[in-house]
Amino acid sequence: MEVILADYLGFCYGVKRAIKIARENASADGTACTLGPIIHNPQMVDRLRREGVGSVDRLEEMEKGTVIIRSHGVGPAVYDEAKARGLEVVDATCPHVKKAQLSAKELVDEGYSVVIIGEKEHPEVKSIFEWSSGKAQIIETEDEAEAIEPCGKLGIVCQTTFSGARFRQIVMRLLEKSRDIRILRTICTATDQRQAAAIDLASKVDLMLVIGGKNSANTTRLAQLCSEKCLTYHIETAAELQDEWFDKIKKIGITAGASTPDWIIKEVYKKCQNR
Template identity: 35%
Template sequence: MKVSIAKTSGFCMGVRRAVDMVLDASNRYTEPIYTFGPLIHNPQVLRLLAEKKISVMETIPEQGNGIVLIRAHGVPPRTREKLEAAGFTVIDATCPRVVKVQTIISRNAAEGCAVIIIGDKDHPEVVGLLGYAGDRGVVADSLEALKALPAFEKAIIVAQTTQSTRLFDEVGAWAAAHHPHYQVFNTICPSTKNRQAETEALARQTDAMVVVGGYNSGNTQRLAQVSKKSGHPVFHVETSEELDTNALAKSDHIGITAGASTPNWIIKKIYRELEAARFRSKGPLARTLFSAQRLLLLTNIYLAIGAGLLCYSASLLRQGEHFAPHILIAMLYIFSMHTLNRLTGIAEDHYNDPYRAAFYDKNMTVLALLAVGAGGLGLAVAFSLGVFPFLMLLVMSGLGLSYNLYLVPKGVTAIPFRRIKDIPGSKTLLISAAWGVAVCAFPAAATDSLNFSSMFTALWLAGIVFVRSAFFDLIDMQGDRIAGKETLPVLMGADRALRFLKQMLAGLFLFLLAATLLGVVSSLGYLLLVLPVTGYMLLALYQRDTLQSGLVLEFLVESQFVLAGLLALTWTMMTAL
C-alpha cells in the first residue's frame, strides 16, 4: 500500500495567518479574546481555541471590552464599526485574497454596477462581501440561479474565494455568450484552484481517496466532490478515529487531501494511521519490524544508540582515545534528558505527534522511572571514573533538568522569561550544545585531552545535531505555535528556516573538509562528509514532499547518528589494514 498526500493540503495562507494572529494575541494580551464567529470550519481547532480561553462572539453587545479578531472570511464594514463603537479592540485577520475581492466589489458598486457573487449565500465570506456591495449585491450558488437573475445594465461577477473552479469556468463561458458587457473577475484563491486541481489529479492516480476536514466546511466538501469524479472510493473524515482501515486496506495506492481549515496534526495522524495499516497488511515479519522500529523511536532508545555511536566517531575524529564508559555515559545521558523533557513537554506533542503523546500518557510512570534510573546509572559510571567526571556530568544533568523548571519567581517582572524554555529559540540551541558536550567535550575533558581538535569536533557535531533538532521543529511548527513555543522555525518562518538549514549543512561540509585537509581532525573527516550531504538530501526530499512526516522520515533523520558510527567503524577497519 502506497500513501500520497496532496501538496496543497491543510491550512491555506489565510487560515494559517488568522490562526497565528489569534494565538499571538492570546500570548500577548491579558484582556478577554474573542473571534467574531467561529474562526474556521474545524471543530478540533475550535475546541483547542476554547481550551485557550478564546471565545466565539456571535452577536455584538452594546458595551464590551477585550480583543475581537475578525476571521479570515471577513465581515461587512458595518460590523467592524459596531465592534469598535462597543469598545472592543479589533484585530483584522481577513485573508488578503478576500480583501482583494472586497476592494473590487466596493469600487465597482460605487460606480453603479450590480455585483453578482458566485457562492453560498449563508457562507460568512459571502455575507461579508455583500456588506461591501450594499443594495447592489446578489448571490447565485449555481449556473441555474445565475440564469434566473434579471439582466443588468452594468454588472460584475466575482467568486467566493473557495468556490468550485469548474462552476466558475461555466459561469464565465455563459456570461461571455449572453452578457458580454458583464465584467468577470476570477477571484477564486490560487490555493483553492491548486488544491482542487491536485486533488483531481491525485484521485485519478490512486485507488481510494481520504478527504480530511470539517463536515460543514464548504471547500472540504468540494474536494470530496472532485475526488468522487474519479469513480474510486472516497472517505470524508474529520479525524483518524473515523478511518475505515479495513476498507482502505484493499487499496494499493491511497491519496490524502485536506481542506483549508484542517490542521497539520490531524493530517499527520491520518497519515501515520495509514502508514501503520500499510505495514500491518504485509505479514507477521513486517508487522514485527514496524512495531520494533516505532518502539525504538518512541522510547528514545534508538536516539541513545545514535548518541553512543556518535561519541565513538567523535573520539576517532578528534584523534583521541575512546572508552566504553564514555560511550555508555553519552547514551544514558541523552536517553534520560530526552525522555524527561518529552514527559514535561507533552502538551505540544498532542498536536505534533499524537501517537507519541498517547504512548507517553499511557506509560508515563515507567518512562519516568527509566529516565531517572538511566540518569542515576550515568552518574554512577561517571563517579567510577573520578570526582571530576562525576561533578561535570552532575552539572550537565542539572542544566538539562532546569530547562522546563520555573527559575524566576512569579512576582519578579524585571525578567521576562521565568523558564529557560520560554526564551525564544532556546530549545534547538541547548539541545545541540548538550549533545556536543555529552558526545565529545565531556569524554575529552575526562581524559585531559581537551584541545583545539576536540573543541572543533564538539562544535561540528553540535551543528549536525542543531540541523536535526531544527528540522523536527520545522515539521512541528503548527503544534509548537499552538503550545506557545517560539522555536527557531516559528521565529524565522518555514521557508527561511529551511534555507538556513541547507546553508548551514553546506557550511558544515566545507568546515569539516578544510579541517581534515589541514590535519585538525583525523582522516575520518573525509567519510563523515557524508552526514551533511545526506542531511541536505533529506531536507530536499521533504521540501519536495517526496518524504512525508511519518515514521520513515523520523527513522531516516535519527539514523544520521547511527551512520556516523558505522562510518567510524569502517574507517577503523580501513586504517587497520
C-alpha cells in the first residue's frame, strides 16, 4: 500500500505565528487566555492549555492578565473592552485576516456598499463584518449574490479560507450589480495551495484522508473537494482510522487543514504505512 502526502498541508504561516505568540505569552498562573480557541484544532488547543495558555469565551471571564486575540480576529469593540477591563492585549490575528478586516473598513469609509463572501457563522467572517461597522452584507451562495440590490458603488472582500472557485462563481453574479466595483480577493495563498494540491492528489489515489478539526472550515472544505475525486474521510487523529476503510485500497493520499499540527499528520502517516 502506497501512502502519499500532499505537496502542501498542515500549519500555514498565520497559524504558526499565532501558536508562537500564544506560547511566548503563556502563564503558569493561568492568567493568559485566548478569546475563543486560538485555532480550530482541539488537540492543539488542549496542548496549549497544558503549556499555560487557557481559553475563555467572553472577556467577562477574565479579571486580570493577558488576553490573546486568536488567529480569526475580532472586531474593534473587543480591543476597547479588553483595555477598559485593564487586560493586556496580545494580537495573534492572522495578517491575511487583518488585511481582510482593514479592506472592509476602507471600502465602507470610501462609501462602498460592502459584500463579504464567506460563511456567516465563521468567527473570521464575523470579525470582518464588525470592521465594516456592521454595514456589510454576508453571502456564501450564488443565489444570495443574485438577491443583492444594485448600488452605485460595490466593494467585495472574502473570507481568507474560502474556496477560490466558489469565490469566482459568486463574483460573476455580482458584476451586474454596479458600474463601480472594487474586488479585493482576500483569499490567502496557503488556502489556494492546499486546495489545489489536495485536488491533484485525490485524482491519483483510491482514498484520501483529510486531517483536521471537525470545527475547521478550511479542513472541511478540503474534505469536500477531495470527496468529489475519490473516497474521502475527514479525521482529527489516527485513533479514528478504521480497518475496513483500507480493504482493496492500493494508494492512500493524505492532506491536512491549515490548523493541523505536524505531530498529528505524522501519526496518521505512520499508522497508514504500517498497514
